[in-house]
Amino acid sequence: MKDVYIAPSLLSANFAHLQKDIETVESAGAEILHLDVMDGNFVKNITFGPCVIKCIREITKMQFDVHLMIDRPEEYVEDFLRIGCQWLSFHIEATDCAHEIIKKIKQYNCKAAIAIKPNTDISTIIPYLADLDMVLVMSVEPGFGGQKFIEKILKKIIELRKLPNCPKYIEVDGGINQETAIKAAQAGANIFVAGSYIFKSNQISKTIHKLRDVLYGLSTKKSPL
Ligand code: DX5
Numbered sequence: 131m132k133d134v135y136i137a138p139s140l141l142s143a144n145f146a147h148l149q150k151d152i153e154t155v156e157s158a159g160a161e162i163l164h165l166d167v168m169d170g171n172f173v174k175n176i177t178f179g180p181c182v183i184k185c186i187r188e189i190t191k192m193q194f195d196v197h198l199m200i201d202r203p204e205e206y207v208e209d210f211l212r213i214g215c216q217w218l219s220f221h222i223e224a225t226d227c228a229h230e231i232i233k234k235i236k237q238y239n240c241k242a243a244i245a246i247k248p249n250t251d252i253s254t255i256i257p258y259l260a261d262l263d264m265v266l267v268m269s270v271e272p273g274f275g276g277q278k279f280i281e282k283i284l285k286k287i288i289e290l291r292k293l294p295n296c297p298k299y300i301e302v303d304g305g306i307n308q309e310t311a312i313k314a315a316q317a318g319a320n321i322f323v324a325g326s327y328i329f330k331s332n333q334i335s336k337t338i339h340k341l342r343d344v345l346y347g348l349s350t351k352k353s354p355l
């Protein structure tokens with residue numbers, strides 16, 4: 131059975147009422163919440179860090195999928211792991227300590243993932259594949275929500291899936307809507323991050339249900355909704 135998940139990205143929520151937006155996506159059936167941590171160096175944007183994530187950990191049962199878009203993730207990774215996240219991704223372009231970071235993530239029983247930017251070749255992560263639970267394939271340049279899906283990354287997902295050590299999960303992040311999600315699913319992705327498509331829609335629940343129906347329809351797992 132193939133697992134398929136939709137992970138709403140909090141980056142596109144209304145930060146004036148985070149609790150309300152988190153409750154809305156959780157009651158719509160989202161099991162994973164994607165949390166984009168940006169430092170203003172690795173990417174040209176600054177978002178939130180452990181303080182905010184610690185507070186929202188108290189108000190939801192959703193799994194936390196922390197996407198670190200920061201330089202030197204090895205210096206900060208434990209701050210996030212201590213809070214209790216279930217998935218943690220760091221960028222291969224941001225560190226020379228990938229083995230060390232993966233080891234640390236595993237010590238906390240968290241799923242380990244490496245994220246790659248659209249122009250980064252998959253050869254850069256081959257030495258780590260066997261130790262990973264997930265690869266996060268960026269389908270926009272990291273830094274901002276609301277960008278257009280970069281089609282050429284589909285080839286990367288297809289190639290990754292063919293590799294003998296490819297982890298069970300391939301997450302696609304950026305520019306996901308109903309059409310691009312189908313393309314990514316057909317290429318082999320099974321976790322779909324969606325920010326603006328979900329949070330900027332007039333009917334958040336309906337958008338999640340629609341996306342789930344389409345993606346579950348493509349997989350063997352039936353939607354419980
Ligand atoms: C971008 C972030 C994404 C972002 C996606 O750097 O990693 O998670 O929230 O936003 P959308 O779905 O609007 O492209």
Ligand code: ZN
Pocket residue numbers: 139164165166197303323
């Ligand atoms: Zn992200």
